[in-house]
Amino acid sequence: MKRIAIQGIEGSNHHIVAKKFYDKDITLNECLSFDILVDSLLTGHSDQAIMAIENTIAGSIIPNYALIDKNNLHISGEYYLPIHHHLMALPNQNIEEITEVCSHPMALLQCKEFFKNHQHIKLIEDVDTAEIAKRISEKQLTGVAAIAPKMAAEIFNLSIIEDEIQTIKQNATRFVIIQTTKPENGIHEINKASLKFELDHKRGSLATILNVMSDCKLNLTKIQSLPKIETPWKYAFFVDVTFETYKDYQKAKSIIEIMANDFKILGEYKNGRL
Amino acid sequence: MKRIAIQGIEGSNHHIVAKKFYDKDITLNECLSFDILVDSLLTGHSDQAIMAIENTIAGSIIPNYALIDKNNLHISGEYYLPIHHHLMALPNQNIEEITEVCSHPMALLQCKEFFKNHQHIKLIEDVDTAEIAKRISEKQLTGVAAIAPKMAAEIFNLSIIEDEIQTIKQNATRFVIIQTTKPENGIHEINKASLKFELDHKRGSLATILNVMSDCKLNLTKIQSLPKIETPWKYAFFVDVTFETYKDYQKAKSIIEIMANDFKILGEYKNGRL
Incomplete structure (x- = not known):
């Protein structure tokens, strides 16, 4: 149980x-x-x-x-x-x-x-x-x-x-x-992801990432900048995205991985919205 | 007093x-x-x-x-x-x-x-x-x-x-x-603004706005999506920007006004960061 x-x-x-x-x-x-x-x-x-x-x-x-x-x-x-x-x-x-x-x-x-x-x-x-x-x-x-x-x-x-x-x-x-372990959700069940990344304080860097998401057909359902603990007033971004196909998401993921610092997937799961 | x-x-x-x-x-x-x-x-x-x-x-x-x-x-x-x-x-x-x-x-x-x-x-x-x-x-x-x-x-x-x-x-x-009234900050004292806007749920709409900000040399110091009270799961965006000249900011403002819904300036003021 x-x-x-x-x-x-x-x-x-x-x-x-x-x-x-x-x-x-x-x-x-x-x-x-x-x-x-x-x-x-x-x-x-x-x-x-x-x-x-x-x-x-x-x-x-x-x-x-x-x-x-x-x-x-x-x-x-x-x-x-x-x-x-x-x-x-x-x-x-x-x-x-x-x-x-x-x-x-x-x-x-x-x-x-x-x-x-x-x-x-x-x-x-x-x-x-x-x-x-x-x-x-x-x-x-x-x-x-x-x-x-x-x-x-x-x-x-x-x-x-x-x-x-x-x-x-x-x-x-x-x-x-x-949970503590990576979930074993099959890629066909997955249509939403929670991501975290950090960006340099260069002008337009967030816009660039969002452009990538948009080009890869990801829908942004949530975004927030959050202070980085231990380094006050540096921000990390928490973003939720939904997508039609896992392939689109995978493409975006591999590009963002290169562009952003400390890119982390908090979770890939099934959208719970009715 | x-x-x-x-x-x-x-x-x-x-x-x-x-x-x-x-x-x-x-x-x-x-x-x-x-x-x-x-x-x-x-x-x-x-x-x-x-x-x-x-x-x-x-x-x-x-x-x-x-x-x-x-x-x-x-x-x-x-x-x-x-x-x-x-x-x-x-x-x-x-x-x-x-x-x-x-x-x-x-x-x-x-x-x-x-x-x-x-x-x-x-x-x-x-x-x-x-x-x-x-x-x-x-x-x-x-x-x-x-x-x-x-x-x-x-x-x-x-x-x-x-x-x-x-x-x-x-x-x-x-x-x-x-305060309840619009502050009388002179444009030479102003180098930061807090903005709020709503966007259609069209893919890439936020990226488009952030591109405008970037093109107008605005630096994004904070962003968050917030649920719209009374219309659950529709989001408004709260954004803080800093800028070198009021003219740049004014240009961005007039473009965003056209592109976004319910654009609102929460405040224009002097950056308090040391």
Whole structure:
């Protein structure tokens, strides 16, 4: 049985992705931080891990890119999950009785507008979404609510006070599947890649690389410059591309390899976009 | 006297930037979140605000880009501050006696390696760095330490237990000066601009824009694609450029205006890099 590390506990969005991504039964390793998640891979306790990497509202979770890069992990797949935030608490309480809401900072950020209309509620940042639901249930905390997926309410016997409290209703998060070894994806399954490269600070050097990609029929789905740790204000570029044929991608790859410094393939996988 | 909003309280890094950026005396408006900071500008309580926008380790503070964009604020200047994190507490305590460290999530992230060697300390996320220093001082809390700039220790009479605990010693943060009105920077003072545009998902469209920039002798110092709020998985591009002459920049600007959708100048200002 495959051992899969997730950030958070059962009932979290990472857990939902685990259920949707894997056909078969898996063993879940719950990790309370992304660092612990990566350690679980590095120490061989997990075969693969699921990691949130970007969301509709806040953009990339940049420290996670650094974790993948620094630890030479490989992206072997991706999954896009629509995010639904629900406010949940012990049964028979209404919103006026709730004085505290604990959740992950990202969930709080995504529900900001809702809480503007409920100023009596104190917002408290915590490490996970589902973990608070579990705590409320175990300690029978009244007056405290969690923001978590519906599955967390079911698992921990909480009632949903308000559903869909996220500001942007079409909110989605992109998750990547990561592992320590190079994935054995067949070239016919692959139509997306995550690349990293560094460039000299010569004018136009990025444009030149993008021209190569365009000539080789690669579609850029994402680009960002990121500071190079240890050498402040030097930038590396993280780029996601999709393509029709592996041959086109291979051609671009071999040209960029020559043109850019420190060219690295973070992953080649199947596009998870519906 | 100019009224300047800062994120955090006196003794914070934002306060240090305020002292360094402005020659003259200013009135400080302390704001406990970036939302409150922006509100302070929008309601006319502050003339300008100082906002952290990117740092060496974690990259861009993406929600702050969204705040500037959404509220049509203008960037009128920037400042690069080297960041020094110090661990501070009430006098006469050593590190073994400290059981809790509270600070801003970014500060905790930047000192992660230090705390790996002090596993007995519980890390607690809070809204500000200096604010914890103030609280320790006011409530005379023992066993609790703050991560904050040296100035906070001086203002709140705390002792520094360990200095320079940030993992990356050359850590720096870029701050922007923002305001509601278009700044009156003279064209001779301007050699940097922050731009935003949207592009059709046509292959090579970004490369084409970057070619224009390169042809007009603009240097790209930063690029990132950001999800368009309300239309998930459509991206806008945020780009910073520097240039030798305003004329070159103006030429690029007028071409990009025609080629890109929703072209917006977030700010034209003097490069703050030393």
